Amino acid sequence: xxxxSFEYLAPSSLDEACAALAGGNAKVMAGGMSLIPLMKLRxxxxxxVVDIGRIAGLDGIVxxxxxISIGALVRHHQTASSSMVPxxxxxxxxxxxxxxVRNRGTTCGSVAHADLAADQPGAVLALGATLVVRSASGGRxxxxxDFFVDALxxxxxxxxxxxxxxxxKAGGGSAYEKLGRRGGHTDYAVAGAAAWVSRSxxxxxxxxxxxxxxxxxxxxxxxxxxxxxxxxxxxxxxxAAAASATSGVTVLEDLYGSVEYKTHLAKVMAKRALTQxxxxxx
Numbered sequence: 001x002x003x004x005s006f007e008y009l010a011p012s013s014l015d016e017a018c019a020a021l022a023g024g025n026a027k028v029m030a031g032g033m034s035l036i037p038l039m040k041l042r043x044x045x046x047x048x049v050v051d052i053g054r055i056a057g058l059d060g061i062v063x064x065x066x067x068i069s070i071g072a073l074v075r076h077h078q079t080a081s082s083s084m085v086p087x088x089x090x091x092x093x094x095x096x097x098x099x100x101v102r103n104r105g106t107t108c109g110s111v112a113h114a115d116l117a118a119d120q121p122g123a124v125l126a127l128g129a130t131l132v133v134r135s136a137s138g139g140r141x142x143x144x145x146d147f148f149v150d151a152l153x154x155x156x157x158x159x160x161x162x163x164x165x166x167x168x169k170a171g172g173g174s175a176y177e178k179l180g181r182r183g184g185h186t187d188y189a190v191a192g193a194a195a196w197v198s199r200s201x202x203x204x205x206x207x208x209x210x211x212x213x214x215x216x217x218x219x220x221x222x223x224x225x226x227x228x229x230x231x232x233x234x235x236x237x238x239x240a241a242a243a244s245a246t247s248g249v250t251v252l253e254d255l256y257g258s259v260e261y262k263t264h265l266a267k268v269m270a271k272r273a274l275t276q277x278x279x280x281x282x
Contacts, residue, residue, distance in 0.1 A: 029050065070164065087176070197228065242271035
């Protein structure tokens with residue numbers, strides 16, 4: 001199917017892009033890996049597509065001292081291969097789509113699209129990221145914990161562009177694990193989990209765990225984190241904590257599994273991600 005007719009704009013600056021988005025039925029395009037399929041199916045029919053691909057300064061991963069900045073035009077393969085990006089997010093990016101998608105799609109685009117089974121939003125949550133957005137009226141910062149609202153729904157307001165993902169350089173260890181819809185790590189997650197932990201004096205001093213693929217949105221599971229904090233990080237402690245992987249989450253049955261199956265998978269993936277994150281934390 002072909003999309004309905006639309007106006008195509010390719011601004012050369014963020015100010016121009018924000019102005020083009022203000023007050024109209026317009027959508028931002030970076031890689032187009034989410035937007036174009038929706039337009040072809042006519043699930044979205046914007047009057048204007050604002051292509052930010054020609055805007056300079058948005059295609060880098062930069063060390064800014066206390067955080068790593070991932071720009072709006074950074075492709076999945078760049079995030080996956082960068083030594084600056086924490087393991088949870090680089091692993092999630094490496095398992096996003098196929099080679100063509102990873103060479104065209106963007107990390108910020110995946111986060112802004114907020115598919116309930118996408119890989120990188122969960123990693124961004126577990127890493128405690130801050131999302132930087134711009135509009136014609138100015139900029140603001142949104143904590144990742146407040147960004148994901150529901151299926152394909154975020155805290156982005158009309159006219160706003162996600163320009164940057166900021167990952168704090170908090171040390172510790174992180175990991176991402178999933179079972180994909182075609183088995184292994186391919187395709188969207190049937191269930192996935194991202195974990196970040198830090199150690200102090202032999203015990204777990206801080207922890208965040210996020211799951212994806214099982215509910216309506218990627219979700220931080222505080223019950224798991226609280227069970228880990230203060231523990232010795234042993235296999236027994238991890239298994240006990242992972243048992244709460246879906247606490248507070250409404251697990252959805254779909255074509256890829258029953259509620260019971262996906263609940264079980266979420267616990268397995270949380271256990272695997274935590275085990276790797278604890279090992280990486282040292």
